[in-house]
């Protein structure tokens with residue numbers, strides 16, 4: 001186990017952990033977004049509720065979820081460690097340059113990333129406390145049985161709808177998505193840079209993809225609470 005802690009605290013280990021967990025979390029965001037867009041289907045939540053049931057009962061997805069929780073914890077803890085270390089180093093003499101270079105980014109960008117990251121962490125605590133907790137442990141969700149299906153499912157859709165009926169939550173989600181956009185804008189390309197995947201030909205393409213991801217993912221996430229608040233359900237079910 002000692003080799004693992006040595007690796008995690010070495011400058012190369014920090015880079016690898018931050019980059020790989022960051023890219024893994026981005027892939028989660030893409031999957032989570034495509035699932036959540038089903039909230040905008042005009043079917044009273046049937047497809048979303050069936051999907052939520054599948055996501056929380058399928059053994060493979062349950063297993064991947066543990067990787068996700070570990071990924072979130074590692075990314076957040078490692079990020080905070082780097083940030084605190086850089087701050088301490090800037091307080092000292094001569095060491096700042098060394099640490100800054102070690103994590104592969106400049107001090108201002110790293111500090112901004114940390115602040116956006118902390119905002120996202122606060123968002124995640126509130127978000128998971130609300131929806132994830134309700135789905136996993138909350139007994140208050142109503143059970144619904146849909147025509148053609150034997151098994152009853154939890155009505156998570158009504159819970160999400162009730163949350164986004166509150167304008168404070170809608171504003172909170174939109175602001176958090178702005179933080180996510182800022183974090184991804186720097187984070188995606190920085191992950192490739194930290195892994196040493198730099199090439200004059202491909203780096204502009206990576207930056208372009210990073211900008212696209214940083215704009216489109218948070219924008220589509222932000223649209224969900226706004227549309228639900230105004231009762232706009234523009235998508236139609238592809239199950240019927």
Ligand code: HEM
Pocket residue numbers: 032036039052055056065068120124127128131132135156160173180221222224225
């Ligand atoms: C409008 C935006 C969003 C909505 C409506 C939404 C909705 C939900 C719901 C209903 C759940 C519980 C059911 C489930 O586990 O799948 C959930 C879980 C979760 N959400 Fe979100 N989400 C949104 C944005 C985000 C964002 C931006 C992040 C990350 C920055 C995020 C991270 C998570 C995580 C980590 C879980 C737990 C997943 C698991 O247990 O496998 N969500 N979300």
